[in-house]
Each structure stands twice: as structure tokens, then as C-alpha cells.
């Protein structure tokens with residue numbers, strides 16, 4: 001098995017400035033299971049084939065999420081500090097008990113409808129403000145409108161609070177990127193985390209006092225009030241939903257704009273109504289694969305792809321490599337806006353499959369619909385600044401000019 005010392009898969013710079021897609025494709029085709037080491041002794045196995053990634057996602061007996069799903073989220077042998085109490089780092093049976101009330105209160109049909117309406121309203125207002133000739137940083141001006149609408153509905157807060165919460169959670173995930181943090185990343189991470197936790201705790205306190213349960217935070221607050229959920233568990237899961245929702249879809253939206261810029265002829269098929277927005281959305285999700293990998297720890301020997309990964313090993317499941325696997329996708333390295341039967345793995349699989357997947361899909365689809373109906377369009381005018389992160393694929397700056405859509409053939 002290939003062992004890579006000082007692997008580029010650890011390097012945020014490699015993901016921001018080089019070509020991780022080609023590197024991972026090379027691994028998938030030649031060394032589908034490989035070991036990656038870092039100078040400090042940290043080591044993980046990397047799965048890159050769709051079939052192997054999928055198998056790892058659905059094996060909840062031999063693979064644990066409780067030791068952190070992001071490299072540097074925690075170190076063995078200690079479990080993640082939120083282990084067993086926060087969705088993403090909980091194994092069954094705790095995971096099942098946590099997921100039920102969160103899904104019921106935050107991700108039911110009513111909430112989804114409200115989110116769709118709010119995101120559409122916010123997006124329209126943001127696009128309506130723009131005039132032909134304006135040059136903006138899409139990443140700062142339009143992209144935040146997607147998660148802002150979700151926060152407004154699930155957390156029951158106004159646009160200004162949603163904006164502050166968004167800024168703080170983005171610093172938490174992008175903390176290794178100076179675009180968010182300046183020169184002291186760890187201090188920024190801790191400050192941002194405290195700010196988010198204080199804010200959510202304040203909301204829980206208000207809802208306990210008022211007895212309101214008509215949004216996700218209110219529902220969790222009433223479970224706290226009745227003694228059915230410890231307050232720190234409600235807090236941690238509020239944090240999980242906020243981070244999960246905030247740091248993903250804005251990046252997907254920025255990468256979508258950049259893709260449209262490079263694939264204008266394909267995009268015009270959506271504008272003309274020849275390709276439905278939901279079909280295009282699935283391809284944008286596959287193509288952008290915003291959450292590049294997740295991590296697990298084997299708690300028993302794990303046989304996968306003809307190899308045995310010993311118990312006690314970190315394993316990374318590369319969504320971005322699985323989403324370009326020729327065994328599953330026809331011409332995987334080609335963006336095909338009308339791709340049919342798109343089995344993209346951007347949201348993972350199994351019991352941890354993104355709880356926000358319906359919300360995220362709705363946000364991106366609403367975004368696609370609003371862009372297609374807009375009488376203007378964005379043209380990328382500078383080389384985009386990619387996020388320095390191996391965990392989230394995204395951008396920290398995307399300068400675009402607003403042009404008349406007719407100029408581009410719409």
C-alpha cells in the first residue's frame with residue numbers, strides 16, 4: 001500500500017493553490033487506499049473510490065465518528081470534547097436519540113417551506129440592489145444570503161443577528177485562513193466559538209422564559225426546560241447546525257458562479273428552461289463537493305477494497321474523489337449540467353448523512369432559479385481566491401461584474 005510522508009492532503013495551501021482534484025484522481029486510479037503521514041506522527045488512511053467511501057459511510061459498527069470528523073478536530077486517544085453529545089461526533093445509540101428531535105423541529109416540511117420562502121426573498125432583495133456595471137465580491141455580498149435565511153427560520157432571529165452568527169461560524173471553520181482571522185488562527189477560533197456558544201445560549205434562555213417552541217431552538221429549549229435534554233447538549237447541537245449550514249452553502253454558491261462563468265453555454269440551457277433547476281443543482285453539488293472529506297476512527301479491523309485497515313486507525317472518506325469516480329459517473333471530469341441519475345455523495349451517506357441536505361439542496365436550487373430568472377448576470381473579473389482549507393472547498397473572494405444577461409446570449 002502506498003505510504004505518503006508529509007502528504008499534501010494535510011496542506012491547506014495545496015488545496016488553495018494547487019490541484020487537489022488531479023492528485024486525488026491519481027490516488028483513486030492507482031492507489032485507491034493509501035496511507036498519509038505528517039511530520040508530527042499523525043497518520044490516516046485515505047479512501048478515494050466511490051464504492052469504498054460509501055462502504056465506510058454505512059459501516060456504523062466498525063467506524064466511529066466520536067473521535068472527530070475533521071483532521072485536527074481532536075487527537076487520539078481522547079475523544080472529541082463534544083463526543084456523544086453533538087450529532088456529528090456521536091455514535092449510535094446516542095446519535096439516534098439526538099437526531100430525532102433535531103430533525104423533527106428543524107427539518108420538517110413546514111420549516112423547509114419557510115426556509116425556501118425566506119431564502120428566495122433574501123436572494124431577490126440582494127440581486128435587485130445590483131446594477132449593470134457594478135463590481136462586487138460575490139462571496140461577501142450575495143453568498144451569505146443563502147444560510148442567512150436558514151438561520152432566520154431555524155433560530156428564529158432577525159437578519160442582523162443572522163449576519164453576526166454567520167461571520168462567527170465562518171471564522172470557526174476557516175480559521176486557518178487569514179481572510180477570516182488575521183495572524184492568530186487559534187485565538188480567533190476560540191473567540192469565535194465562544195461568541196457563537198454565548199449567542200445560542202442566550203437564545204435558549206429567552207425561549208425557556210417565553211415557552212415558545214415554534215422554531216428549532218425553541219423546540220430544543222423546551223426539552224431543556226422539561227429536563228429531557230441537558231442544556232449543553234441543546235447548545236452543542238445548535239452550534240452543529242449553525243456551523244453545518246453556514247460554512248457550506250455560501251461556498252457552494254461561489255463555486256457555482258465560477259462554474260457558470262466557465263460553462264456559460266451549458267448554463268444558458270437552464271436559463272432557456274431546457275434543463276430543470278433541480279437537475280442542474282445535483283450537478284453543481286457533485287462538481288463542487290464543498291465538504292471534501294470526513295474522518296472516522298476504526299474501532300474494529302475494517303476490510304475494504306481488498307485491504308484490511310487495522311482497528312485504531314484514522315480513515316478519511318474523500319467525497320470529492322468519489323464524486324469524480326469513472327466507475328459511477330460517465331465522463332466524471334466533465335461538468336454536465338443535464339447529468340441524469342446523479343448519485344453524487346456530497347452529503348455523505350448512512351446515519352450521519354447531512355441532516356441539512358434537503359435545506360441545502362433547496363437553497364442551491366432556489367439560487368439557481370433566481371439567477372436563471374434574473375435579467376442580469378455575473379462575469380468573473382479576477383482570479384478567485386480559494387479558501388485555505390483541506391476540509392471545505394470554497395472561496396474567500398470572488399470578484400464579479402454585473403452585466404446585462406442579454407449580452408451573454410440569455
Ligand code: HEM
Nearest residue numbers: 069087088244245248249291294347348352354355356360
Ligand atoms: C452544500 C451544502 C452542504 C454539504 C456539502 C454538507 C455536507 C455534509 C456531510 C458530508 C455530512 C456528513 C458528515 C459525516 O458523515 O461525518 C454532513 C453532516 C451534517 N450537516 Fe451538512 N452539508 C451541507 C449543508 C448543510 C446545512 C444547510 C446544514 C444545516 C442547516 C447542515 C448541517 C449538518 C449537520 C448538523 C450534520 C451532522 C449530521 C449527523 O451527524 O447526523 N449541512 N453535512
